[in-house]
Amino acid sequence: MDLTPNDEQVSFISATAKWCADNLPLDGARSRPPALWQQLEAMGWTGMTAPGMDLDHATEALVLAELGRHLAPIALLSTAVTARWAGQPGKTALALLDKDLTGGLVRVFDAPGATHALGLVGGLAAITPLPSDLGGEPGLDLTVPLAHLDPAPPFSPIGGPDAGLHLQLLAAAFAVGCADAARDMAAEYAKLREQFDRPIGWFQALKHICSDSAVRCEVARSQLYYAAGALDAGDPGAAFHIAAAKQLADQAALENARANVQVHGGIGMTDEAAPHLCLKRAHLLSFIAPVRRDILLGEAA
Amino acid sequence: MDITFSPAEQQFRAECRDWLHDNVPDQRRPMDAADALDFDKAWQRRLFDAGWAGINWPTEYGGRGLSIVQQVIWLEEYANANAPWIGANFVGVNHGGPTLILNASDAQKAYHLPRILRGEAIWCQGFSEPGAGSDLAGIKTRGRIEGNELVITGSKIWTSFAHVADWQELVLRTEEGSQRHKGLSWVICPMHAPGIEVRTIRKMSGQTEFAQVFYDDVRIPLDNVVGGLCNGWKVAMSTLSFERGTGFIADQVKQSEEVEELLERARQTGALKDDRIAEQLAQLRAEVAALRAMTYRNISQVVRTGQPGAESSVIRLFTSELGQRLERMALLLAGDDILDFRYGDDNLVAEYLRGFAATIAGGTAQIQRDIIAERLLGLPKSR
Numbered sequence: 001m002d003l004t005p006n007d008e009q010v011s012f013i014s015a016t017a018k019w020c021a022d023n024l025p026l027d028g029a030r031s032r033p034p035a036l037w038q039q040l041e042a043m044g045w046t047g048m049t050a051p052g053m054d055l056d057h058a059t060e061a062l063v064l065a066e067l068g069r070h071l072a073p074i075a076l077l078s079t080a081v082t083a084r085w086a087g088q089p090g091k092t093a094l095a096l097l098d099k100d101l102t103g104g105l106v107r108v109f110d111a112p113g114a115t116h117a118l119g120l121v122g123g124l125a126a127i128t129p130l131p132s133d134l135g136g137e138p139g140l141d142l143t144v145p146l147a148h149l150d151p152a153p154p155f156s157p158i159g160g161p162d163a164g165l166h167l168q169l170l171a172a173a174f175a176v177g178c179a180d181a182a183r184d185m186a187a188e189y190a191k192l193r194e195q196f197d198r199p200i201g202w203f204q205a206l207k208h209i210c211s212d213s214a215v216r217c218e219v220a221r222s223q224l225y226y227a228a229g230a231l232d233a234g235d236p237g238a239a240f241h242i243a244a245a246k247q248l249a250d251q252a253a254l255e256n257a258r259a260n261v262q263v264h265g266g267i268g269m270t271d272e273a274a275p276h277l278c279l280k281r282a283h284l285l286s287f288i289a290p291v292r293r294d295i296l297l298g299e300a301a
Numbered sequence: 302m303d304i305t306f307s308p309a310e311q312q313f314r315a316e317c318r319d320w321l322h323d324n325v326p327d328q329r330r331p332m333d334a335a336d337a338l339d340f341d342k343a344w345q346r347r348l349f350d351a352g353w354a355g356i357n358w359p360t361e362y363g364g365r366g367l368s369i370v371q372q373v374i375w376l377e378e379y380a381n382a383n384a385p386w387i388g389a390n391f392v393g394v395n396h397g398g399p400t401l402i403l404n405a406s407d408a409q410k411a412y413h414l415p416r417i418l419r420g421e422a423i424w425c426q427g428f429s430e431p432g433a434g435s436d437l438a439g440i441k442t443r444g445r446i447e448g449n450e451l452v453i454t455g456s457k458i459w460t461s462f463a464h465v466a467d468w469q470e471l472v473l474r475t476e477e478g479s480q481r482h483k484g485l486s487w488v489i490c491p492m493h494a495p496g497i498e499v500r501t502i503r504k505m506s507g508q509t510e511f512a513q514v515f516y517d518d519v520r521i522p523l524d525n526v527v528g529g530l531c532n533g534w535k536v537a538m539s540t541l542s543f544e545r546g547t548g549f550i551a552d553q554v555k556q557s558e559e560v561e562e563l564l565e566r567a568r569q570t571g572a573l574k575d576d577r578i579a580e581q582l583a584q585l586r587a588e589v590a591a592l593r594a595m596t597y598r599n600i601s602q603v604v605r606t607g608q609p610g611a612e613s614s615v616i617r618l619f620t621s622e623l624g625q626r627l628e629r630m631a632l633l634l635a636g637d638d639i640l641d642f643r644y645g646d647d648n649l650v651a652e653y654l655r656g657f658a659a660t661i662a663g664g665t666a667q668i669q670r671d672i673i674a675e676r677l678l679g680l681p682k683s684r
């Protein structure tokens with residue numbers, strides 16, 4: 001039993017963190033260079049989960065948490081799942097289907113350059129081919145192009161139940177990264193901004209907002225590690241552990257993002273400043289592979 | 302990363318489980334203080350004789366010399382088997398002993414550690430004073446050096462188990478006129494020494510588990526100082542790191558048992574059909590799972606680097622508040638039956654009332670939040 005990253009994983013994490021710091025600054029998330037996806041491909045992050053790569057879920061979750069911290073493209077999630085379970089190379093957009101799953105509207109995120117979109121149909125991962133010219137405009141999450149398909153095209157399942165769990169795990173990893181980003185942004189600002197002749201982080205009211213964010217990050221990250229390990233080990237509790245990770249990661253991302261706006265005061269609620277980027281990403285992530293309460297309660301059939 | 306246990310660890314788990322299955326007493330820990338003390342001592346002795354006391358303590362002092370992973374496996378099985386709370390042995394086993402292992406002289410260790418493990422010596426902790434709670438450096442209790450003796454005057458308060466203890470971790474001011482963190486010493490104080498008076502204090506749960514202790518020219522040998530004269534702040538911080546860190550693993554493990562019991566109760570009574578209750582229980586189950594993951598992550602860190610990560614303070618705060626959420630859920634499920642509570646009842650109401658201690662004792666939740674913001678996030682110190 002070991003829930004700390006091993007040496008190889010540590011070097012994976014630091015290489016990812018370094019590349020992201022240089023190439024994916026969070027405050028530039030709205031205007032990423034057009035060639036970003038090709039760069040991500042060149043770095044190996046779009047194909048690392050392909051069957052021949054034998055990458056474990058734990059390493060994958062660690063790397064995606066780093067990318068998620070920089071609000072990296074959302075299609076990294078759907079592409080990773082499609083690569084692993086359908087062995088399909090190339091970019092796969094992310095689809096969110098209507099709740100009733102029959103017909104209705106499909107939202108497609110990050111479509112430009114993607115041949116397919118992946119979504120969950122009744123908890124199972126499924127893909128559909130995309131029209132080649134499907135583009136999109138930013139919606140709530142300003143960093144991601146969003147397009148609509150109406151009526152919904154037919155989806156064909158890929159992988160087994162684990163493919164759906166895989167998507168949930170990776171979305172949780174992105175949310176953990178997003179929560180970390182909001183925590184760090186708040187703490188940094190609290191050290192810099194001065195009022196009453198001292199950094200605002202000196203005031204306990206703000207200090208405690210920041211420590212609650214830190215607690216949520218540690219809680220969600222720990223459960224993410226356990227959940228990834230459970231999927232790797234074929235543990236019978238994997239579905240529960242991944243659901244728990246997603247639940248706590250979504251909460252951490254949302255609550256830390258809100259706290260970050262508060263810590264920033266007026267500038268925090270402007271379009272110009274970065275805090276709302278985390279907030280809006282957190283909302284989007286909460287709709288990806290949402291958690292079922294019966295699974296958390298251990299009552300799923 | 303790997304969540305699976307090695308075959309040797311699984312074998313160890315099976316041994317724990319088998320022994321606990323055959324040996325956990327049917328009798329609950331008594332409510333009466335004197336009966337509880339006898340019970341605690343007898344149970345600790347049984348654990349020691351069977352090799353389950355001090356699993357990760359050095360062998361030369363009666364421990365097993367195994368790793369913290371085995372210690373955690375034991376505690377998990379201990380909670381699964383519904384084995385009794387270690388009660389009066391808490392201070393000695395969880396932080397007094399570990400503080401001695403780290404800081405004491407060979408003679409002090411050789412005398413005290415085996416007695417703690419065998420349940421022969423009960424310890425209590427004399428840190429807090431009426432004027433020094435969160436602000437521990439405000440300690441006023443004094444020890445005047447006379448020849449090779451310390452002469453102690455002053456008072457400690459909220460001292461759990463003081464009325465049954467043989468020894469005390471006592472932090473006092475040994476340098477006349479010293480301020481704050483300087484001039485303090487951590488000493489082993491015999492609780493039966495002349496001049497010590499213990500006045501028990503009743504809690505809102507009805508129990509008298511803590512006390513105020515008065516010292517009136519109490520003479521103890523200067524040899525009882527641990528870790529050097531006037532080095533008490535440093536030694537006290539190591540005590541607190543054990544108290545706030547590994548000392549709580551048992552509580553953490555117990556919480557996963559508790560949430561399953563609550564869920565079962567909610568199922569049986571039909572309360573689970575209430576959406577709000579189902580939602581809260583789902584959340585609690587996720588949180589308890591994460592707490593276990595955090596504990597595993599923390600001990601993995603100990604195994605890898607020899608010390609717990611900075612997240613220890615996070616675990617401590619999270620466990621204490623999670624425990625209180627569980628107690629409030631138990632209360633919600635019990636409904637108006639709680640109104641029948643009387644002092645002496647040993648039930649969920651008593652647990653709920655005692656549970657307020659989790660965010661007060663051993664450093665309040667407010668102080669923990671300061672520590673997290675300052676040490677983990679680097680915000681400026683405000684105290």
Ligand SMILES: Cc1cc2nc3c(=O)[nH]c(=O)nc-3n(C[C@H](O)[C@H](O)[C@H](O)COP(=O)(O)OP(=O)(O)OC[C@H]3O[C@@H](n4cnc5c(N)ncnc54)[C@H](O)[C@@H]3O)c2cc1C
Pocket residue numbers: 204425426427428429431433434435436458459460461462511658661662663664665666667668684
């Ligand atoms: C059940 C129980 C058992 C205990 N057992 C022991 C024991 O065995 N040995 C021992 O030595 N002590 C023991 N204690 C004492 C415990 O350590 C203290 O109660 C604790 O440190 C708080 O000190 P205080 O009670 O003086 O409260 P105070 O320090 O007076 O705090 C009162 C309130 O003010 C807040 N506060 C204080 N300072 C600050 C600040 N700087 N910023 C923000 N808020 C602040 C606190 O968080 C709290 O809410 C026990 C306490 C309890 C409840």
